[in-house]
Amino acid sequence: MVYDKRFDGRKFDQLREVDAKIGVIPNATGSAMFRIGKTIAIAAVYAPKPLFPQFLQNDERGVLKCEYNMVAFSGSGERVRPGPSRRSKELSLVIEKALMPVLDLKEYANCAVDVNIELVQTDAGTRCAGICAASLALADAGISMSDLISAVAVGRIEDKIVLDVNKEEEDYEKGMADIAVAYSLRLDKITLLQADGELTKEQLKRVIEMAKFGCNKIREVQIKALKDKFMVK
């Protein structure tokens, strides 16, 4: 079988349905929901928070602390074992590093900026959805940012490059690579690039082009969501 048509009938450079909402958690300083297809991420920012142990405190800038978590019922089949795992710790770290280049935390000296990301429903591309939600939540929390971060997962299936892979495509058996890309349009910087699978140099170039295209579309949705919060009802 040759992969010339996507499982859900999308074009190769078409995103799933994207949706974002700001201020979903009233008690948080800033919060956001981000949905891409069946993947739903909720991010809440609590800042400033006291930071302990004390040696972590920095008197020049605040410390960003991300926490990525998939809730027990989020998967499509088996129950996800709750609590921190090797995977979620790694993803928390890469999300932190993906967001840090645009943040200016000097107002939060000696304090922590807590970002909690919960995945309530997952269908591939969770770290990217998490980054998009976290970026919106940070903007809603009034944290100084030089740009918004958008992220999308691009895949290689056989010799085709596809934008925004879903679970079915991720599990494709005959040759699959998926690449998570986080991108800032204004700075023209890639802040996250993780690849799982084999790619040639030319394919990687095409993947990055495709990811930038997808990120720009997601960015439009993010900007609209932020402005919608203050629309007159």
Added chain:
Amino acid sequence: MVDGVLVLDKEIVVPGQELAEGMDFLPGSNVLRDGNKLIATKLGLVQISNRLVKLVPLVGGYFPKKGDMVIGKIASISTSGWRVDFGWPFEALLSIREVSNSYIPVNGIEDMIKIYNFDDAVIVLIINVFGNKIIDVSTKAPGLRKLGPGRLVKIEASKVPRVIGKQGSMINMIKEYTNCKVLVGQNGLVWLSGPDIESELLAVKVIKKIEDESHVSGLTDRIKAFFEEKK
């Protein structure tokens, strides 16, 4: 629109949005210069006055500043003074000598409790801030005191100027229509005390309404209409 400005005055902008192009413009608060462009760093409203482009944030919490009056609660008592919690990660110190200009005889915690007890709401003045962590407050200036029975309402700190209004127009209207005593701290805590529960609840409702609709113009007229309707 002035040549080079990419947004309208009073437009809502998002972080990373380009506000103006060219070296003719100066970045104000919350605006960043990158090359020959001015970039918004927060979610808020743009204000353009001549060549200055500044951004008034619509979101965000409170940061302690010298000279601010804040409302807080007594969190703990030590031999040298009281610790005031005003919604900041680090508690502020209210030293005994910053309480009053007159001499206070203090021989142990019983005497200190008589002045300010645990959980008492107080309105204090920030007199010193050292690197976010060490904050000194005072109750020496007039109007600073222990707050009596009443209720504390939390609002967003960025909405405090809207609740007060131009030269106190909004807060005076609330006081006039509800007969409540209202005090607004810069940190977003509002203390109010009224003759009965209904008037207190009406004041809380109005304050929440102001918080929700503060970015829409014609706020004072709408709040006035709301009060007239309730009458």
